[in-house]
Amino acid sequence: MDMAIVRVGLGHATEATTAANQAMEKTPKPDLVICFVNFSLDIHQAYADIRAVVGEKAPIVGGSAWGEFSSLVDGPQTDTVVILTLQSSYFSVGLGIGENLTAQPEQAARDAIRNAYSNLLSNPAVMSLMAIALDSKGANEVSRIKPCINMVLPDGTSAQEEAFLRSLILETGTVSQIIGGSTATGLGDSKSYQICNGVYQDAAAVASFSSGLKIGTAMGHPYIPANKGAVVTKSDGRRVISLNGKPATEVLKKLLESDELTPELFIQNPFGIKSSDVFAEYTIKSAQQVHDDGSVSFYAEIPKGAFLREMKTDADTAKKRFK
Structure with missing residues (x-):
């Protein structure tokens, strides 16, 4: 019997189908698929290939990238697809997309987070863990609990990430953490792509995680x-x-x-x-x-x-x- 609380799959290859199959070896029924596809590749075809492997029910989020890395390779790669899959009974995930980011970043933020929250289904295991955790904590500790983590992937060519994030924070308040990054292209003038159960441009994707498990976030740079x-x-x-x-x-x-x-x-x-x-x-x-x-x-x-x-x-x- 598999007693893993969270199962993690990882795939990295020049073909989306190969990368997806690698990840699925560890997570046959993924609850979330995170993918990054090099901008030089056919993003629509890559998404279709990933969807064909992981099935119609698995939520897929990600975007275009320019330099991909994972623990499966020795260094940053180009022209590749990297996929991370998660499978667990102890968290729920809701995806949301906000479009027309360049012209209306505030509305895009509201649409993305509200759609993500509305797609965040109630999970009995999560509710049970939260109830147990809350029962053993004082009021001061309870006030610091952050029940949601929001992963955001706005279009990095929109020049509107700051306006998007400001509006997103107004929507979520201080009860959730926000982590993420911008989708990318090369150094040209083309728009990057966002993946959120479909392929978009000039948009922002949000994945909201709700879990009774501890989830840590950190930020840093080498400078x-x-x-x-x-x-x-x-x-x-x-x-x-x-x-x-x-x-x-x-x-x-x-x-x-x-x-x-x-x-x-x-x-x-x-x-x-x-x-x-x-x-x-x-x-x-x-x-x-x-x-x-x-x-x-x-x-x-x-x-x-x-x-x-x-x-x-x-x-x-x-x-x-x-x-």
């Missing part, structure tokens, strides 16, 4: 602050207009010691802003492209008054940070 940086003296959303009172491109060229600011240079030299939360961690803010007026676009919002610090790393630092 530490360097000694150089500049104050953001004028910005507009993701666009930095001036640093230290000078055109942003002029200051960045000096900081990066380069006469030309290219996407490749920006990838190799990220910046960071110190977070205002209790962890006081640096959040990574990577530059995206330069503009003729001397401003620079980033992949995330850059507030006026922030100190944009150059970040650095090496192999030893990365290993220590991720431990």
